[in-house]
Amino acid sequence: MTNTLAIILGVLIVAAIGVDYLFFGTEHLVFLAKKFMSLIEWLAFWR
Structure with a gap:
C-alpha cells in the first residue's frame, strides 16, 4: 500500500x-466501536 492510498x-x-x-x-459510533473490539478479540483468538 502506498502512502497516497x-x-x-x-x-x-x-x-x-x-x-x-x-x-x-454518536449512538451508532459506540455500537460500531463495540462490534469492532469484538471482531479484534475474535481475530486474536484465531491467530
Whole structure:
C-alpha cells in the first residue's frame, strides 16, 4: 500500500465517521466501536 492510498483511505474513513456523526449522532459510533473490539478479540483468538 502506498502512502497516497493510505492517506486517501484514512480521509474516507474519517469523512464517513463525520457524516455518520452529523446525521445520526454518536449512538451508532459506540455500537460500531463495540462490534469492532469484538471482531479484534475474535481475530486474536484465531491467530
